[in-house]
Amino acid sequence: MTWSQVYDPTGSLLLSxxxxxxxxxxxxxxxxxxxxxxxxAALLGLVSALLIAILVFGMPTGMAxxxxxxxxGFGLWPIxxxxxxxxxxxxxxxxxxxxxxxxxxxxxxxxxxxxxxPALYKHFASKDELALYLFxxxxxxxxxxxxxxxxxPNGSTAPSxxxx
Numbered sequence: 001m002t003w004s005q006v007y008d009p010t011g012s013l014l015l016s017x018x019x020x021x022x023x024x025x026x027x028x029x030x031x032x033x034x035x036x037x038x039x040x041a042a043l044l045g046l047v048s049a050l051l052i053a054i055l056v057f058g059m060p061t062g063m064a065x066x067x068x069x070x071x072x073g074f075g076l077w078p079i080x081x082x083x084x085x086x087x088x089x090x091x092x093x094x095x096x097x098x099x100x101x102x103x104x105x106x107x108x109x110x111x112x113x114x115x116x117x118p119a120l121y122k123h124f125a126s127k128d129e130l131a132l133y134l135f136x137x138x139x140x141x142x143x144x145x146x147x148x149x150x151x152x153p154n155g156s157t158a159p160s161x162x163x164x
Contacts, residue, residue, distance in 0.1 A: 007050060019056050023049035113137065134155050 008016045027045030030036040036044070050068060054061040059067075093099035110117045113133065123131040 001060065003058075003060055003063055005059070007055060016056075019052055022052055 009059050010016045010019065020153075023045045026048045030041035030044050031038060034041075046068060052066050053064045090099070093102060106117060106120070109130065110120050113120070113130070115123065120130060124133065150161055
């Protein structure tokens, strides 16, 4: 079955655009203004999209329903795969006793860096960037606590803080 979409079914480009955007407006309005639960707002957006596609744009009903099913599958499959892997990783770390180690490590890093856990993920693009920041910060502490050492990181000699 073939169907050619008409981009201006109402004869008014503005009205056709508003009608095409209506499912997104319904979805966001239901969540933001009416404070509906996301899954109910998504269903409301889906129903409005199907109605507009069928009644306004003239899409055949079977094709519209199959497009909705395809879209749901295309959207839910990657999300489900990610959730499945997260569950698998969580169970693996629980069984091996590594989850507590992971939690303590992240907590220690956030305590040492002076950031909260969510701020770590917001302010550092990668683990390498975080490790470099922590190294530099700890490095400065070591040199201020132990000024009696004779070599600096760049290889030059630093004067001893103690008088001999």
